[in-house]
Amino acid sequence: MMNFIRGLFPEWAVEWPKNLNLPLNKWTNDFVEWLVTEYGVIFETASDAILVVLVGMERFLRDLPWVVVFLGVGALTFFSSGRKWGLTALVAACMFFIGLTDPRLWDLSMMTLSVMLVSTLICIGVGVPVGIAISRNDRMRDMVLPALDLMQTMPSFVYLIPAIMLFGLGAVPAVFATVIYAIPPVIRLTDLGIRLVDEDIVEASDAMGASKRQKLIRVQIPMALPNIMQGVNQTTMMALAMVVIASMIGTRGLGTEVLIGLQQLNVGRALEAGVAIVLLAIVMDRVTQAYGGRFIRMDGRG
Amino acid sequence: MALIEVRNVYKIFGTGRALDTALDMAQTGAEKNDVLVETGCTLGLKDVSLSVERGEIFVVMGLSGSGKSTLIRHINRLIDPTTGQILVDGRDVLEFSTEELLAFRRGAVSMVFQRFALFPHLTVIENVGYGLEVQGVEPAERRRRAMRWIEDVGLIGYENAYPAQLSGGMQQRVGLSRALCTDPEILLMDEPFSALDPLIRKQMQEHLIALQRDLKKTIVFITHDLDEALKLGDDVAILKDGVIDQIGGPEEILLNPATEYVREFVRDVKRGRVVTAASIMTPPKGDANGPTVSYDTVLQDMLPKCIDSDAPLRVVDEAGAVVGAVSRRTLLRGLADHGVKK
Numbered sequence: 335m336m337n338f339i340r341g342l343f344p345e346w347a348v349e350w351p352k353n354l355n356l357p358l359n360k361w362t363n364d365f366v367e368w369l370v371t372e373y374g375v376i377f378e379t380a381s382d383a384i385l386v387v388l389v390g391m392e393r394f395l396r397d398l399p400w401v402v403v404f405l406g407v408g409a410l411t412f413f414s415s416g417r418k419w420g421l422t423a424l425v426a427a428c429m430f431f432i433g434l435t436d437p438r439l440w441d442l443s444m445m446t447l448s449v450m451l452v453s454t455l456i457c458i459g460v461g462v463p464v465g466i467a468i469s470r471n472d473r474m475r476d477m478v479l480p481a482l483d484l485m486q487t488m489p490s491f492v493y494l495i496p497a498i499m500l501f502g503l504g505a506v507p508a509v510f511a512t513v514i515y516a517i518p519p520v521i522r523l524t525d526l527g528i529r530l531v532d533e534d535i536v537e538a539s540d541a542m543g544a545s546k547r548q549k550l551i552r553v554q555i556p557m558a559l560p561n562i563m564q565g566v567n568q569t570t571m572m573a574l575a576m577v578v579i580a581s582m583i584g585t586r587g588l589g590t591e592v593l594i595g596l597q598q599l600n601v602g603r604a605l606e607a608g609v610a611i612v613l614l615a616i617v618m619d620r621v622t623q624a625y626g627g628r629f630i631r632m633d634g635r636g
Numbered sequence: 637m638a639l640i641e642v643r644n645v646y647k648i649f650g651t652g653r654a655l656d657t658a659l660d661m662a663q664t665g666a667e668k669n670d671v672l673v674e675t676g677c678t679l680g681l682k683d684v685s686l687s688v689e690r691g692e693i694f695v696v697m698g699l700s701g702s703g704k705s706t707l708i709r710h711i712n713r714l715i716d717p718t719t720g721q722i723l724v725d726g727r728d729v730l731e732f733s734t735e736e737l738l739a740f741r742r743g744a745v746s747m748v749f750q751r752f753a754l755f756p757h758l759t760v761i762e763n764v765g766y767g768l769e770v771q772g773v774e775p776a777e778r779r780r781r782a783m784r785w786i787e788d789v790g791l792i793g794y795e796n797a798y799p800a801q802l803s804g805g806m807q808q809r810v811g812l813s814r815a816l817c818t819d820p821e822i823l824l825m826d827e828p829f830s831a832l833d834p835l836i837r838k839q840m841q842e843h844l845i846a847l848q849r850d851l852k853k854t855i856v857f858i859t860h861d862l863d864e865a866l867k868l869g870d871d872v873a874i875l876k877d878g879v880i881d882q883i884g885g886p887e888e889i890l891l892n893p894a895t896e897y898v899r900e901f902v903r904d905v906k907r908g909r910v911v912t913a914a915s916i917m918t919p920p921k922g923d924a925n926g927p928t929v930s931y932d933t934v935l936q937d938m939l940p941k942c943i944d945s946d947a948p949l950r951v952v953d954e955a956g957a958v959v960g961a962v963s964r965r966t967l968l969r970g971l972a973d974h975g976v977k978k
Binding site: 532534535537538539540541542543544545548552553556557559 | 712714737738739740741742743745746747749751753754755756757766767769770771818824
């Protein structure tokens with residue numbers, strides 16, 4: 335039967351012709367190679383800059399007595415949530431359990447946290463302005479949104495490897511990969527937040543003679559903040575999800591423990607680190623949510 | 637010359653060639669529906685001309701979809717006309733550069749919205765002072781001037797509240813003081829009281845009348861409520877499907893409706909509140925003992941005197957000279973819309 339069907343077609347229509355091959359593979363390799371040889375210096379400089387911030391942040395968090403970090407996160411949650419005791423207790427319990435699972439995990443958590451914080455800060459620094467730009471320009475939005483889809487669906491190993499070629503092994507390519515993976519939500523939700531600002535209110539600002547800048551800073555961004563903070567929350571969560579993958583290219587942190595645990599078939603060790611990642615995620619989630627919630631309550635919509 | 641002159645304004649919502657076709661159709665007299673069916677464009681305004689005198693309340697009355705909100709947004713150019721001219725104080729608003737337009741909106745004109753459009757993340761005092769903030773006025777000066785208007789609308793004690801904590805009526809008083817805070821010459825009010833409860837609406841109307849007595853702003857007021865239009869307006873324009881059916885004083889509209897549409901509208905109006913003695917009086921008789929009323933008294937206010945006196949009321953002009961007489965029968969006829977012609 336199948337032979338009969340195949341017999342109906344000429345040979346080139348049955349098997350994919352070998353010479354009908356877009357050399358995307360070669361192009362990409364050539365491009366990356368060209369990038370490395372021609373612009374290596376620029377990437378190295380960028381890499382060094384990120385590394386300085388990263389190392390500084392990591393050293394700061396690790397050198398700080400754990401009690402200070404513990405109390406600091408607790409206080410941050412307490413005040414940004416509008417003095418909610420229950421939430422603060424939950425976050426504090428999570429922080430405490432990270433150390434309790436295994437004392438080594440506290441330092442590793444601080445390393446992971448510093449990679450995450452730096453990545454998230456870059457995401458916010460780049461993502462919010464991009465989100466604002468595409469909220470004002472439909473054509474730019476039509477170009478950026480598919481790119482975001484691409485960044486979210488492309489398997490992260492695909493850009494992890496060129497990242498290593500450009501930035502070398504270690505934490506910097508991890509930050510790079512994390513930013514690519516985690517930046518879409520903050521861009522999308524900034525765009526959405528600004529578009530969702532009540533048209534009447536934008537009109538009221540226009541009618542007062544506010545310039546575009548005044549309108550953006552005084553009305554649109556503050557009113558979009560609940561959404562923007564939701565984006566930041568999503569971005570933090572996605573950044574944390576990259577931690578294990580990033581450990582494969584030599585970023586030290588909780589991910590390394592999971593990786594080692596798996597390689598040594600030490601399920602317990604992997605689980606302990608896994609639990610610590612989850613606890614860290616809960617902490618980050620609650621803190622960013624609490625911060626976003628503040629803005630919602632202030633305008634009486636929450 | 638009138639402070640605001642709108643001349644032959646057409647507004648068609650659409651783009652490209654459909655827009656040109658739609659404009660051609662409108663200019664040769666096609667109606668809103670035909671234009672929509674033929675070109676897919678919405679005819680917002682068709683050949684609208686009107687002039688608003690300095691210091692008057694000019695009311696534009698129309699039902700939803702009549703284009704009244706579109707019309708008022710042309711005056712501060714939140715919407716640009718397809719063709720036509722808009723002059724404010726002799727200057728062509730459409731010729732303004734971006735800077736001139738911002739300056740115009742900051743100084744000369746401000747707006748009150750149907751759904752208040754307060755900034756939800758700012759306190760009452762920050763809302764009221766927003767116009768000054770945009771102008772770059774110092775915070776202390778801003779506070780001082782904003783407080784004056786908060787006091788004026790009776791919201792002292794609420795200056796640090798957020799809009800969501802206030803009732804609808806209070807929110808619109810914030811909206812009103814926000815508009816007045818920059819001391820503009822022109823106040824654009826887009827159905828400002830429509831979202832309020834009837835009792836609050838009545839209070840706000842009276843508040844506006846009292847305010848206007850002191851301030852003498854030029855107010856363009858949009859409403860879908862004819863009673864409100866006749867109560868507040870020095871002049872009233874009736875808008876239907878983007879076309880002005882009639883412009884005139886309240887009494888003129890009531891007594892001489894220009895089209896069937898307007899006639900339909902005025903049928904249910906309480907005439908006693910609008911029609912004046914001058915419109916119904918008969919030539920004076922020799923009778924010298926009837927009580928006197930001023931020629932601009934509305935019929936409703938003549939009722940008590942008329943009940944108490946068997947002699948016809950004597951209508952007097954500003955100088956006190958008797959210019960006419962109103963008997964009980966004449967008054968009843970006037971109230972009943974029976975045999976009254978101007």
